[in-house]
Amino acid sequence: MVTPRVRAQLVALAPEGIAPGRPLALGLRIEHQPDWHTYWKNAGDSGLPTQLTWQLPAGLHAGEIAWPVPQQIRVGDMLNYGYEGTVLLPVPLQVAPDFAPGSDGGVDIRLHASWLVCRVECIPEEGNFLMRLPASAPQTLWSAAFEAAHAQAPLALDTAQASASASDGGERLQLRVAGLPQAAHGQTLALYPETADTLVHAAVLGQDWHQRWDGAVWTADVPLSPMRGEAPPQLASVSPALAAALAANQQAAATLPAPPAPSASTATWLLAVLGGLVGGLLLNLMPCVFPVLAIKVMGFARHGTDTAAQRRHGLAYAAGVVLSFLALGGVLLGLRAAGEQLGWGFQLQSPAVVAALAALFTLIGLNLAGVFEFGHVLPSRVANLHARHPLGDAFLSGVVAVAIASPCTAPFMGASLGFAVGLPAVQALSVFAALGVGMALPYVLVSWVPALLRWLPRPGAWMDTFRRAMAFPMFATVIWLVWVIGQQTGIDGAATLLALLLCLAALAWTLTLRGRTRAVLALLVLALAGWLAHSLGRNLLEPAPVATATSARDTWQPWSPDAQAALLTAGRPVFVDYTAAWCVTCQVNKRTTLADAEVLADFARRNVALLRADWTRRDPAITQALAALGRNGVPVYVLLAPGQPPVVLTELLSRQEVHTALAQL
Structure with a gap:
């Protein structure tokens, strides 16, 4: 279990397996984030001790926590006793003579743990843990941690x-x-x-x-304490001020989905902002952003020597980019605060949004290819808006660039965005703003530095050729979006979208005609589109059937929390590929590194189970798993092994990195 403050894990030590007369111990291992602490059995002036409630099979009996010697933790004018860093709270178990494992030889261990974790503020936390151990197999992975915990336990001195x-x-x-x-x-x-x-x-x-x-x-x-022997049981180890604070926390926990996010230190926050700026700069190199940027760069040549117009357009485009990232970040933070399990890229988890983007890029592609001109198919007041309001047109270009580019941020911003969504709103939004500034910065620089503009060719006939050529990247983007719909809703959903896009293209063409033909054909196309939407529209809303493994020999299996837990309990390492159809980097890694024969052979040689967590459509379980890893978007690649902390690999996955991680098993 992972929270923003601690990582808690149930661990076991059974060097000779689980049987009568053999040593057996369980423990709760807690890794604290810097400056956070939990408490000893006597918390001191304030605090509450960690409590463990066990559910054990018949024949197993848990003793009391063998508390390691605590640290003295000073908070203001109070002195508390507790633990910082990493602590293991061991519990010895007795195995009765009549103990017998389950029919499959396994032993189920269940634990409900609750603790109070404090820095200056205090937050009650709890977790449920399940461990399945094979009774006949030794469990020695955590032997060093148990030995260290026992070495820290108080000793009775016979000579004292x-x-x-x-x-x-x-x-x-x-x-x-x-x-x-x-x-x-x-x-x-x-x-x-x-x-x-x-x-x-x-x-x-x-x-x-x-x-x-x-x-x-x-x-x-x-x-001696003046409260000795007089304190009511519920205040035996809690100061009145802390008792009131805990009561307020518990009342808030009943109505709020999560505790308030901790503030980051100034240095950490500034690093996240810098990461956003660099990530935004690199985002301009992603193929999904190129069509929009190419069209905007072409606009420089159209302005010629009008430096003032170029600069205004650069700032308007930057405003569109930055405000769009702020809006997306604000929506994400707001929905998460309302209890929704969302992550970065949530906008493309909706088939309706993907279909709308496909329609938009189809129209843009047809316009660039010369099939129609907006001035011929729209009322003159609407068609000339971009001419009469060029800054608005530049602003909207920034909005469109962000809409299509945001899912490509993961390779550079996975960790930073995962960190950002856990910050207070102002700090989090500053990271999103930095991402927008980084993406818009090259365009603004070109528009404001005349020396850079000299590299652009003079206006001429080449501009029309360039414009028509840019239709093909737009159509390529439409192909990608249709494929995303296919992953979300199945082949029927993709076919429905293609049919509706065909109607949209036909409608754009009919509006270029003259006279009665234009009206008749336009009405027919609209009627056909309406019938298709009514008859087949559900195909765009219903999710595709979940893929299941056809045999144990299948290389990749669908991910689920239960599947992952079962494999780890059985002692198998697990590699999880958190992916999505709309994530370009995910698809590149899937077809290169993760499809490499030597990489797959290394997985097989080490008996690593391969799980694929598909986040193409919204999945709260995947969102929670990503949050536990400190991530908020895909791709994410993690190697898990029983009793070991997760190993999170980089988003731009290489073969050597995978081999190196596997070598550590």
Whole structure:
């Protein structure tokens, strides 16, 4: 389980398998994000200890947590006891003589864990964990972690003699300990009371407690808590202020889909913004953006020496790009705040949006090819809008560029956008704005630097040829969008879209005709399009049947959380390809690196199960899995192995990178 603050994992140690008389231990391993901590069994001045509730098969009995010695965590004028970094909370298990594994030889271990994770603010979290262990197989993957946890556990000293007595009218505690190890003599020692509200924990922060060595005897004088024996059970380890805060958190958790996003440090946020800027620059090199940019560059030649017009168009285009990215980011953040499981690229997960884009690019392609002119098929006031409002036309070009380019951001922005959506709205939107600035920057530079404009050829007959040639990249984009629809809705959906696009092309052609023929043919085409939409339109809305594996020999299997968990429980490594039909980089990697015979042979040699998570249409389970990996878009490639943290590979996947990752198994 992964949250923005911790990564929690159920682990096991069974060096001789699971059977009566053999050692067995379970544990909750918690990796804290920097500055966050959870608590010991006595949390100190504030906090709550981690609690574990087990559901075990008959014959297995869990003991208490063998708490490692905690750290002293100072928060303001309070002293808490807990853990930062990585901690393993081990629990010994007893195996009864009558224990018997399941019919398949497996043992199901279930755990419900709850913890309070704090930095300055505190957030209650909980998780359910399931582990299936083969009873006959040793489980030693986490042996080093268990050994380290046991080494940190407190030890009973047979040679030590300790005494305690009250002083100062029962307000202070006098401690005297003799027989401590020689290495401790003369050292400043820490005191950890196992029970809450016994001592004034924060006294060590000031001068209200004292310790000293009298030869080999350690003595200490510490104030007793005024709340000892009087605190109600529910406040045994929680300060009144924290109790009120926790109550507010629990009430908010009942109405909000997720806890508020943590703020990022200034340095981390600036790195994300810089990543957005660089990613936007590189986005101009993606093939899906080229048709729009080529048309805009051609516009420079049309303006000739009108530098002022060129600069205005550059700024208008940049405004369209930046505002579009801000709008998409705002919609994404708003829908996620409302509880929707969405990620970057969500706009192309809707078949209706994909169909609309296909229609738009079909019209643009037909116009560039000279099939029709907007001035001939539209009323003059509408057709001349781009001439009368050239800045609006440039602005809309930026909007169109973003609409088609946004799914191509993953190779450069996968990690940054995954990080951004977890930030507060202002910081997150600044990353989206930086992405837009980076994409628009080359066009703005060319429009504002006259020296760059000299590289462009003078206006002439070549412009008409260039314009018609640009129709073909537009049609290529339409082919891609039809293929995306096919992946989303099946072959019937793709055929329906092609039929409707044919009607759209025919309508554009009929509107170029004259007289009564124009009206008659246009009405016939509209009637045909209406009938097709009514009869076959559902094909564009219904999802395609989910592909299933036909045999165990199939190379790639459909991904699901249960399939992944079952494979890992069985001890098999898993490689997951998070992909989508509308993701160009995904398709390139799928047909190159992931189809390479040597790569597939390496997977097979190491018995790695291959799962493909198709995010072409919206899938909340995939969205959650991506979020757990710190990603918010595709492609994502992750190698999982039982008992090991996930290995996330780069978006621009190479054969060597895959071989290197597999070599670590």
